[in-house]
Amino acid sequence: MKKTLIAVAAAAALTTSAFAEITFGAWLRVLAAPVASDGDETVTAMGNSWGYGARVARLNVNAVAEDGKAGFDMGIYNDLNDGLSTGDQWSIWTKPVEQVKLSFGKYDNNTLRGDLCYGSWNWLRPTSSWYVEDEGLLMSGNGGKGALIEVTPMEGLYIQALIPIDTTKQKAEDVYKNARGGFAYSIDGIGKIKGQVILNNTPEKAAVAAEKGAFVGTNGVVSNFDAGETLDTGAVVIKEAVKAAAASDAYLDKTFEAEFDLTSVENLWLGVGFQMKMIDKLDDREDQYKTSKMKIALGASYQVNDDLKVSASGAYLTAQKGKDDGGVDGVFQLGAGVDYNLGEGINLAADVRYKSKANDVDNTDSLAFLVGVTKGISSNGYVGVGFQAQTNSGTWANTVIKGEEAKGDKLTWAIPVAMSVWF
Structure with a gap:
């Protein structure tokens, strides 16, 4: 009986492979700091660059029909403390016509997201030293659940819309008040323009x-x-x-985003992003006083030669409350970094980040810097060591290197050992 089951399984696998392609892949990065300081004590820490514990194993599964018109994708993540999880994306999709793709599920769709990732983004991320992350610096990505519609009606044009239908009963009106949509258009020889609208409405919770x-x-x-x-x-x-105000539809947030990427200059990438968040009855929204109304962001990277690349970024955000309410009129961040190939698979990365004061309390600004070296291992991995520090009791993404809250003026630092593999 056992042999029969094995034969049936083998036949099914052969039949499947004739009509579809199922692929497996993985990408991981974990950093461990055998020595670090939280400003008071010498500590140890381990985690992903982005926090959320330490993801030491994962598997991504993708299935695509032979004609490319149907498939699914999913993730299996194994975090050191939390065990198995479903990952960032799982969905089923079909293409009724060549220009339209319809998906149901949870998405980590970054087709429209505007990024400039460099330096400490790939090590322990100094969350106290920026208001806006490298991913989504210029424009937000799409990490929602529901029905995702993607349309490519002509060459160079991409359109996306997400309707957040869930497995629980919801009022249709509320669902569509949380929809989002955007587009990207590539201009040959010049660059790319993008835009999107994100709605956020929670009337029931507010009521x-x-x-x-x-x-x-x-x-x-x-x-x-x-x-x-x-x-x-x-x-x-x-x-x-x-x-x-909370009990009414005044809880509708409308975010408008736009981005332009210039790619016409050889070896140069230059991008500018704009975000405007409009909240009804803004003056009554006590719970939203930390949310900015407007963001302007810039990013640039230049490949000087085969071995050297330089990057720079910045953002300005208007404050929702001014000085009379304990805040500042506006805040900003700046960053710059270099990547240099030392040869023999050895690479150097260095950057510095600065975030201005968020309020009138002393020591709420922050300066962070990194120097790190990595060595390629095989063709699908690297190991590295670095030194990172932040002023004013700065914190890193979800690690134990926390320092004091807000008013601290101590130096926190770490010597992270980085390991990354991909398959």
């Missing part, structure tokens, strides 16, 4: 918050407190006027 006199945080978490109470975190419970 519940209004009834209970709750505070709705920027992360969407609803906590119940007595009206007017001030929390230790500095958050203020919404007042009666805010409750009324």
